[in-house]
Amino acid sequence: MISHSLPGRFPRNNPTRRLRAFLLGLFAAGMTALPLKAAEEIEFVYTPLVFSVSVASLETFAKEGKIDANLKRFLARATPEAREQFREALLTKIDIDPVLLSRFFNTVMGADMLSRLGKGITIQGGINGKYALRGAIVSAAFEPGGLTLLNVLKKFPNNIQLQGEEILGLAKALDYAIYVSELFTKDMRLWTAEEAAAVKPAINYASLPDLRQRSSFQVKKEVWNLTDSSRNRSLYVDVYIPQTFREGQTPVIIFSHGLASRPEDYAQAIEHLASYGFLVAAPQHPGSDIKYLQGMLAGYYRNIFDRDEFINRPKDISFVIDELARRNASQFQGKLNLTNVGVAGHSFGGYTAIAIAGASIDFDNLAKDCNRPYSGINIALLLECRALELPRQVYNFRDERVMAVFAANPVNRSIFGEKGLSKISIPVLLASGSYDPAANPIFEQAISFTWLKTLDKYLAMVEGQAHVNFTELDAGMQKTLESVVDITLPNQNLIEDYTGALLVAFFEVYIADNEKFRPFLLSSYAEYLSQGQKFKLDFITAASDEKLSQLIEKLRARRQ
Known part of the structure; x- marks a missing residue:
């Protein structure tokens, strides 16, 4: 203490x-x-x-x-x-x-x-x-x-x-990390309520579509096995295709999976988004997926992921957009809108989304953070610090066809730093979980939010979310965790409801250009979804940027 x-x-x-x-x-x-x-x-x-x-x-x-x-x-x-x-x-x-x-x-x-x-x-x-x-x-x-x-x-x-x-x-560093996490969680709840109260006139969300529910589009899944000859890289892509097209052009979302996972692990969220008429393509990242981890555990690889994944992952996204463009006329009657693409990603996939949005690696900032005393309490640095193995040069991952990104539990703060994140000019939604031990929200999302210069930025936090879906990974893991550390985690269906609603709202506004969904990107909607729930959805916009910045500065001053 x-x-x-x-x-x-x-x-x-x-x-x-x-x-x-x-x-x-x-x-x-x-x-x-x-x-x-x-x-x-x-x-x-x-x-x-x-x-x-x-x-x-x-x-x-x-x-x-x-x-x-x-x-x-x-x-x-x-x-x-x-x-x-x-x-x-x-x-x-x-x-x-x-x-x-x-x-x-x-x-x-x-x-x-x-x-x-x-x-x-x-x-x-x-x-x-x-x-x-x-x-x-x-x-x-x-x-x-x-x-x-x-x-x-x-x-x-x-x-x-x-x-x-x-x-x-x-x-002491652990005590401090716990303190700032608790304070941030409390203030996020307060700021959400303050922003919601400022919405005038009040919105009756009960009379609007329920974005937690799937919409009416029937969805077919295809698996494409592709090879990028320029990189000698083979991968598969899970493609979720609406069976009827929306009026006008069909919006496209690319989804990037997390470390040691696979596209299939995110099927529920992807299918939910596709049911609203989005075509969603989820590529495998072969140097950082579950197969690579299994190879490491079997003794075939020395590391959990290939260090070149920091480069290859955003290139995979651009490669998939290129492939969709190649097939657009023959398979999709030219209906796909590939000049206004959205990208979503989780964890390492969150890094991927932020990189392709225009953030650049700041090696000096990363080296400083990796060598900071007690920096190991931020587990995300174990992943981010591996980027120091890359050749020190300027990497530009920006794809101008990508016009909005949704990054859930992203590892990003140290690898990009303020200098790298401030280069992003498109809409960004950062999502986090208050119990996340791998990408702690105060370390990995809150500070990053204040560094973003785009006015169209949002920070969401699911209270009790702990980075991964334990019920998906292991039916007994959640029960074991709860018994060992005496905490209760939210029902995964609640987390999926929050996430699905935010995904639809964000991409409807910024990729489908549908202003009817703008009210769902307000803190008042998070308050509506949280009614009667022990674990609430906290949600702030750029309107709370100054308050969050002041909190961070106060915490830095206290630490010194």
Whole structure:
């Protein structure tokens, strides 16, 4: 806790506070190499003090709840609640295949994570403990009891040290991140209500079409297998085609999937959009999809994604638009509007959408953020920092045919920076989730929103959304997460309702040029959709830009 610098205390049952406790357990569980001799004591260094805690004492405490003389001074100031949380953290088991874990740590992202943890968990003399860390974690995962913090501690070599100042700094950074996230969530709710109250006259949304429901267009899905000969790159595209055309030209949307996923994972949102008469094409990005991840886990690749995906993904979008143009006359009777295309994307796909909208990579800003102390608490940087492997040159991904982008949970802030994002001149909607651990909204969307110079910009946040659809990935994952960190996630159908309505409203206005949908891009519509819901949709426009900028500046000043 940094109670001296943060007003008040977090409520005991606050989900982000519990999540912090769990994450601290995970961070602590990132500890050490297959040791020649297991540690009997863990040495804590807090200059000029050095003291040790017996591993046997920790094991007795974890399994029996007993605190002996050796451990008593270590826990002297801890509250009963904190002691119980520490005990739970020692015994919490993380189910993971040790072979896959070992392969992950061999990737650039895995090595980066270990290197960041190794600043606080060192070899005697302050040497980064990343190699020792890897061995202890993997070795513990092979134990019959599985990967627990206690088992990792038991695998420590004798010369390991925990650097108190570094670990305390990390804890403070986590506390600060939680504080700013909670404050941002509270203010987003307030600003949404303020913008909604300013809408005069009030809009009766009950009398308007319900954008949460699918529309009347029947949709057929085709799968195109394509090769871009200029890049020697083969990919498939899921194409959702309305079976009847709208009056005039048919609007076109390209959808970019996230890291380690596939176009099919977003079928519900895509079909919803297509039911309104949009043709939606969702390309596979072969260097960063689920097949590539499976290849890494099988030992065929060294990394979770190919570093050239930062370049290839936006080029995939342009390639698909080119292919649609080639087929327009023969397959679509020339009905497709390919001079006013929309792009939507999720996570890494959000990066893709923002890149093709005109944002440029700012290598200097990225390098600065990647080397910032405790920057690892922003997990998105594990992905973004890999762009530093690219040749340092000016990359221009802008496709002038793209006229509006919808980026959901995008990783973007550090890789583009203010200089890169300010180049965008087309409408942008940034969507986020208040529980997102991978692309935290205050780090990855809120600050980016203030850097956008386009007046047609929107920031949406689904309260409780946690980056991915856990029910789609694993039927038991949501239940497991809720039990481990004691949080409740919103029903996925509610998230789909919010997302589907926003997708339709945004692209109807900016791609289909249908002003009848403009009222749905107001905060009052978010308030209407949120009625009676525990997890609400927060939504602001450029009207709240100054308030958000002031909040960010206040938080920066407090941190300094």
